[in-house]
Amino acid sequence: MRLWGPAVLVILTGAVRAEVLLSEEEIQQTLSFGPWPPSFQSDPSNRISNDARAIALGAALFTDPVLSVDGAFSCASCHDPKQAFTTSDTRALGRVLLDRNTPSLRNLSGLRWYGWGGKSDSLWAASLHPIIEEQEMAHNKESLKSALSESSFIDDFEAIFGGIQSQDPELVLVNTAKTLSAYLETLVTERTQFDDFRDALERRDLTEAAHYPETAQRGLQLFLGRGNCVFCHNSPGFSNNEFHDAGVPYFLNETEVDEGRFGGLNFLLSSAYTLGGDWSDDPDKRGAWAVRSVRRSHSDFGTFRTPSLRGVAETAPYMHNGSLNDLDAVIRHYSEIDTERLHTDGEAILSELNLSEQEIADLVAFLETLSNVTRP
């Protein structure tokens, strides 16, 4: 492990005093959140990953209603590019009010699981399901093939995949999903004030690092320490890509619950669209190990995938059901968490933090530096 001299540097610039407040251990932990952006890795399960024609067609299909059976809406209706590829609605509004908050679609390349319940193990599978989900786009394989055949996209589609009429409708569905996936892979959040801070620490440029606001630094210290946030929100994407009980109620009404990861795994294990399945283009079936080896537990019930925190200030409301309106509410939720709501046989990580008002403000300030937005 590298050792620095003093981890705290005081910079005097006129009347302004700035410091790097982090300990050496905290600095080392902070370096683990980068570098950003990550280098692009093509998806071996998608033969048109990183293909310029597929990316362009995917972008066009994403915003066109041709992917819904009646032309009622497009992917962008819920994943609005102008709103960080989500909307401000509490829960997504498809053909009906859905059970969950719309996740943003940035930084999705190379994840192990997709969706709040992790019902997909590839981005193309995650792109496929909404097209045929009755409460969302509501196509079936045949109607999709027909719609694409009659659309203005047919020439571009056939330039990539060949004649559509010779393709089985299921192949058309998978090809369409892989086209969307090729586009979605390109959506990456920009570098932020936090990344500049992190990189300055890596260069040992404490003068530059000290420009990072002290309130955000204090928030980062809480994030790494007493807040226990880093246990789940780690790595450059600020997510461990696993599933946890965050103490958010998962009852939909008096008789129904959102099964979360439990339902996601049940779906996944019976799906034809997995990395180990025939629709993967990777002869080595890389990534299929996760489905093969994942452990199932009744404590999966009501757990949800850890969301990335990159760009988080742009994606309110929060949690799987959109029940918390802003970052302040999220921090207060964890600070005052009702541990009675947690699984009794689940992991023992969350407990009441009893944060002060200053500490809550510091944590919010830190989270805001993971986005390129400023508070109004």
Place this chain on the structure above:
Amino acid sequence: MIRCIFWLLASSGAAVACEAAGERMNSETQDAPAVYVAVDDIPLSQPFSILVTVCNEAAVNEMRVDAIMPAHKHGLNYTPKVTALGDGNFRVDEMLFHMPGLWVLQVDVDFRGRSLSYTSSIALK
């Protein structure tokens, strides 16, 4: 992302003549054959592999590998895949530590009806 790892194990007993790489694992059983575990840098929240070597003349019938985070009261989310390489060497794939902190690696080895348990602690940053 690569994290520093610290092996916090304490080993007792005399060294056994055995070509083994890595650190010796702990066992509460007196005179337990030596078991070594070798691991390179562990990436947080990403799969990794380890090599386990059993220094014993008796053949190993079965090996099971697991890990827990005692402070958090949870274990691995994926079942590790154990492959015998011969000469007491085992490759363990599909290990994944999804949180930073102290993990306890657990290896159970069956020798002709005798099952022995070994542990090592790993602090993942």
